[in-house]
Amino acid sequence: MLLRNHLQQACKRGSKFATSGVVPFLPSASMSSQQSSKRIIRGIVYDMDGTVVVPVIDFNEMRRRCGVVQGDILDVINSRSKEEQDRAYAIIAEIEEQALQQMKLMPGALELLQHTSSIPRGLITRNVMSSVHHFHNHHLIPAGVPPFIPAISRECNYEYKPSPQALLHICNSWGVSPSEVIMVGDSAKDDIVCGNRAGALTVLLDYNGMHNYEQQDLQGELRPTYLVRSLPEFHNLLQKEFQLVPPPHPHAAIEARDAR
Structure with missing residues (x-):
């Protein structure tokens, strides 16, 4: 019941790419072997269907x-x-x-979410909140994985992706800059544009090369910081390239969020 109330409060306010391996798109995404230190990330925001759960909706x-x-x-x-x-x-x-009834986690999702439990994780989905509750109660909590907070569904009072409004709200609730957050999703036109407009790092999940993206398909706002083919690839990217650091004032951020 406490979790449900918590989530409801959040509502109120030329060549083909490589078929496997992380593809960095932007100059800032060069691999860490060429960097003196890892970039700090204080939070990750995920899409739901097709990103952390297998897409089954027709x-x-x-x-x-x-x-x-x-x-x-x-x-x-x-x-x-x-x-x-x-x-x-x-x-x-x-x-x-x-x-x-057919919902199941994407391969590698559980391990990824367990590894990133030290920092806040949010969810922005065009699905309904009842699906989010089902996801939390049947797939995360039984495995000992904390739920996504905030979790923003389409009933919430925010513009749909690709608007950055919901993502900016999450960053504000955590008390972090969007540049310290990664937006992860399987839709270039929704998730990646949303993240880019907010000023976040963006990771496009093209599961097993399903969309077979061409270079010309991902230009401008559609262009992610990284392209990965699976959640284990993203997990490896996090371990190699980033340092996961909680927000500097997590309690203040929580109090500000709960006051909304």
Whole structure:
């Protein structure tokens, strides 16, 4: 019950890339063998579906049943009448509820989250909070892994990714600069743009090269700091390139967050 209240409070306020191995995209992402010290990271924010849990939602079927042919499905639905919105969100809720029964962690997720438990970890998802609760209560807490706090779902009062609004809120709640945070996700147009606009480091998870990104596909705001093919690769990247250091005033950050 305490965890549920905690999460609800957060709501209120040219060539193909290598098929394996971490790919650094930006000059600042050069490997640590060329650096004198590791970069300090004070928090990590994750996307959920397709990043820390295996994607099982059939978005093509969701679009078909909601009658959304083009554009962002949530934006299109929100532009409709209240009655049409209710009908579409009922369909989405039905599909998401079915997906809960198939939810499982991405390979390497548990080990990664255990390794990073010394620093804050947040979640920004376009899924619903009931799915976040299921994720926490059935997959993290039983394994002794602390839940994501804050965890921001689509019901929360923040603009959807790629807006950086939710990410900036998380950084503020932790009392850290966005430049000390990593945003991790499997969507270049949502997660990476969100992180880049906030001023965070960004890691694009292209699981096993599924999206087969080309150099020209990831330009401008779509360009991540790193591209990885799995969560174990990201785990190795953290160990090699970064020093995980908790926020300097974690208690003040928690008090500020809980006061919202």
